[in-house]
Amino acid sequence: MSTTFSPPAAHHADLDERIELILNEVIARNPAEVEFHQAAREVLDCLGPVIAKHPEFADHKIIQRICEPERQIIFRVPWTDDRGEVHINRGMRVEFSSALGPYKGGLRFHPSVNLGIVKFLGFEQIFKNALTGMPIGGGKGGADFDPKGRSDGEIMRFCQSFMTELYRHLGEYTDVPAGDIGVGGREIGYLFGQYKRITNRYESGVITGKGLDWGGALVRTEATGYGAVYFLNEMLRRRGEGIEGRTAIVSGSGNVAIYAIEKLHALGAKVVACSDSSGYVHDPAGIDLELLQQVKEIERARISQYAERRRDARFVAGASVWEVPCDLAVPSATQNELHESDAVALVKNGCVAVAEGANMPTTPAAIRVFADAGVAFGPGKAANAGGVATSALEMQQNASRDSWTFEHTEARLAEIMRNIHQLCDETAEEFGAPGDLVKGANIAGFQRVAHAMVALGLV
Ligand code: NDP
Numbered sequence: 001m002s003t004t005f006s007p008p009a010a011h012h013a014d015l016d017e018r019i020e021l022i023l024n025e026v027i028a029r030n031p032a033e034v035e036f037h038q039a040a041r042e043v044l045d046c047l048g049p050v051i052a053k054h055p056e057f058a059d060h061k062i063i064q065r066i067c068e069p070e071r072q073i074i075f076r077v078p079w080t081d082d083r084g085e086v087h088i089n090r091g092m093r094v095e096f097s098s099a100l101g102p103y104k105g106g107l108r109f110h111p112s113v114n115l116g117i118v119k120f121l122g123f124e125q126i127f128k129n130a131l132t133g134m135p136i137g138g139g140k141g142g143a144d145f146d147p148k149g150r151s152d153g154e155i156m157r158f159c160q161s162f163m164t165e166l167y168r169h170l171g172e173y174t175d176v177p178a179g180d181i182g183v184g185g186r187e188i189g190y191l192f193g194q195y196k197r198i199t200n201r202y203e204s205g206v207i208t209g210k211g212l213d214w215g216g217a218l219v220r221t222e223a224t225g226y227g228a229v230y231f232l233n234e235m236l237r238r239r240g241e242g243i244e245g246r247t248a249i250v251s252g253s254g255n256v257a258i259y260a261i262e263k264l265h266a267l268g269a270k271v272v273a274c275s276d277s278s279g280y281v282h283d284p285a286g287i288d289l290e291l292l293q294q295v296k297e298i299e300r301a302r303i304s305q306y307a308e309r310r311r312d313a314r315f316v317a318g319a320s321v322w323e324v325p326c327d328l329a330v331p332s333a334t335q336n337e338l339h340e341s342d343a344v345a346l347v348k349n350g351c352v353a354v355a356e357g358a359n360m361p362t363t364p365a366a367i368r369v370f371a372d373a374g375v376a377f378g379p380g381k382a383a384n385a386g387g388v389a390t391s392a393l394e395m396q397q398n399a400s401r402d403s404w405t406f407e408h409t410e411a412r413l414a415e416i417m418r419n420i421h422q423l424c425d426e427t428a429e430e431f432g433a434p435g436d437l438v439k440g441a442n443i444a445g446f447q448r449v450a451h452a453m454v455a456l457g458l459v
Contacts, residue, residue, distance in 0.1 A: 016048045019063065026067045033116030035335060039123045039360060040067055046442040049431045054450070060458070062450045069122065070103075071095040074115070075165040077143055079157045081150075091162050093141035095175055096122040099452040102173055103139030104129055104388060106180030109158075109187065111146040118142055120335070121180070124359055125388070127445025128381040131420050134392040139175055141166070147182045159190035167195050172205030172398070178391050179209045181334065184255055185221070189214075204398035208391035217394035219409040220387075225259025225357060226410070227386015227417050228330055228378075232355035233267065234421035235376040235437070241352070244268030249326040250287075251275045252333030253296045253303050256357040256384065260330045261287055273324040275333060276303040280321035283313035325349035332357030343369035356380035367438065382424050382441040389416045 023044045027037050044063065051058050077089040092115060095103040105125040108118070118140050126138030145158055169175055179188055188209045195206055204215035212218065219226070233243055246269045250257045253274045261271045270286040276296075281287075281303055288310060295305045307315035322329070322342035329351055331338045335358065343366035346354070354370055355378035356362060362370075362377075370377045390413055397403055404412075421437075427447075428440030 015051055019044050019047055019051070022063050022067070025064075030116070030119070033114075033119055035120035035360070036116045036123060038336075038364065039120040042360075042364065042438070043123070043127065043442045043446065046439045047446060050443055050446060050450075054447075056454055057450045060454050062453050065453065066097065066126065066446075066449065067123075069094050069096045069119065070098060071169075072115070072119075073141075073166075073169055077145070077158065077161050077165065079154070079161045081154050089143045089145045089158070091141070091143040091165060092118050093166060093169060093175070093177075094118050094122040094139060095169070096138045096140070097126045097449060098137035099449050099456060100130055101135035101137045102171075103175040104136035104178070104391065105138055105140040106142075106178045107183045107187075107191075108140070108142035108180040109145045109147050109182035110142070111144055113142045113144045117335070121359055124381050126449055127442060128385045129388055130445040130448040131382055131423065131441060132385050132389040132392065132416060133419065134389060136176075136388065136392050139177075140180075141177060142180065142183075145182075147187075152186070155187065156190045159187050160194040163191045163194035164198065167198050170195065170206050172203055172395070176205065176391075176395065177207050178388070179255070181254065183209075185209065185211055205395045208394045210394070215394075215398055217390065217397050217409060218404065218406040219413060220390045220394050221255065222259040222262070223390035223413055224256045224384050224387030225261070225332065226263045227389070227413055228256070228260050228332070228355050228357040228383045229263035229267065230386065230414050230417035231378050231383040231421055232328060232330065232353055234418055235353055235355065235378055238421075238425065239376060243328070246270075246327040247272055247325070248328040248330065249273045249321055249324055250330045250332050250357070251280075251321050251337060251361070252331075252358065253292060253306075254333070256387075257330075257332040258289070258293060258296065260332055260357050261292070262289055264328070264330070265289065269328060272326065273321050274303070275321040277333075278302055278304065279315060279317040279319055280324070281307045281310075281313050281315050282324050283307075283310060285312055320345075322346055327352055329354045330357050331361035333361065334358055335360040336363050338362045338366050340365035340369055342366060346370075347373040347375060351375060354378065355383040357384050359384065371436070376435075377437060378421075379438045379441050381445060382420050382437060385420055386413050386417055389413065 073093045077091040122140035129136040210216035248269045304315040307313045353376040424437045424440030427444040428436045433439045
């Protein structure tokens with residue numbers, strides 16, 4: 001990429017035009033990676049005023065450098081199913097930025113995984129991790145493997161094969177993966193076990209989301225969902241409102257969704273609907289968390305099973321969960337799951353706040369609908385940062401061979417989420433966009449990484 005940036009005092013329109021040129025080059029250099037283009041556009045759209053204030057970022061070509069991953073690894077993952085048939089998947093790890101610390105970000109196992117999706121997630125992760133204030137860089141990985149319907153043995157063989165290639169790129173000071181869609185405690189166990197076997201090192205800090213008996217930290221499992229609800233609470237408090245007595249919807253029914261529902265209930269809201277990729281359940285009496293966990297975490301079954309076992313709950317196949325009226329929405333399934341028409345329906349039904357538990361679940365057009373309607377909106381890179389922040393706390397405990405209590409760790413998580421909200425809120429205000437937490441998060445995260453990149457020289 002060779003776009004030149006003649007420094008300072010540029011007229012804003014001119015500046016925006018030059019950032020647009022950089023974005024166009026990023027798109028041209030990474031064809032067909034549509035999710036990455038979307039994530040890059042969202043961040044770059046916010047950077048005009050930052051470059052005007054810090055012309056040195058332009059001199060050092062920080063935007064161009066930050067859009068190019070430091071390293072991308074793509075590899076073959078061969079494995080056999082229970083009948084002995086051979087399968088081949090594609091594994092990848094994008095090590096995006098190590099300006100602030102070792103690459104840090106989850107692994108996703110889902111048939112939709114491709115380089116564009118892993119790069120969008122890795123790119124977001126750079127700024128999210130910066131917002132936590134912890135010493136962690138950004139990365140992400142995964143495979144186009146579909147864990148649905150696979151036995152424990154098949155999952156284990158897949159994880160072992162995946163790690164047999166990836167291990168050489170990892171290390172507690174190098175690159176530290178964690179879970180994401182399709183990768184939970186079971187998969188982290190098999191991945192860590194294989195890493196340990198190959199390297200002959202009990203290097204606990206090489207992966208996070210571990211079980212409590214073998215290096216894991218209390219609250220990590222709950223952290224993303226809890227953190228998103230803490231962030232939602234902060235947004236509401238800023239407006240003199242609260243969570244208690246509100247009706248809420250949480251999309252998805254995986255790790256993030258389950259613990260967002262738990263915390264919403266604990267703070268006095270009633271969650272009346274959640275979903276999976278086959279449809280949603282509406283339970284006007286409030287989601288029964290124990291039953292949901294039994295169906296999704298223990299039986300690994302479909303959400304329709306929940307409705308079959310619960311009086312007055314109904315399953316709606318193939319429809320959007322956002323058609324159910326609510327005051328609060330916490331999209332916690334996957335990217336681009338909340339569209340413009342969903343946002344219009346939510347606004348019409350009186351929704352006042354949205355906090356993204358998932359990464360980029362709200363489309364740009366839907367974000368505009370919320371902004372126009374004055375709905376409080378917490379973008380994922382701020383609202384779901386509690387997961388990775390607690391992963392950093394897990395690394396801290398691994399390094400000191402210590403383990404903290406649930407209460408202590410949850411108090412740290414709550415404090416981190418308050419700080420992230422405050423940082424985004426103040427940054428938005430400083431850059432002339434009060435209340436715009438998308439701008440606040442992108443600018444605050446970018447500035448922290450950019451300052452470090454300038455200090456570290458051209459690397
Ligand atoms: P899980 O695998 O535990 O759960 C994912 C949930 O989302 C499932 O209910 C799944 O339904 C649903 N889902 C997945 N893909 C789709 C799709 N294409 N369409 C509709 N529904 C879908 O993942 P997590 O809960 O860990 O992750 C959820 C989101 O949160 C992701 O965006 C992830 O990147 C983000 N996130 C996760 C963090 C973590 O700590 N785990 C940290 C920060 C962000 P089904 O079972 O039918 O596939």
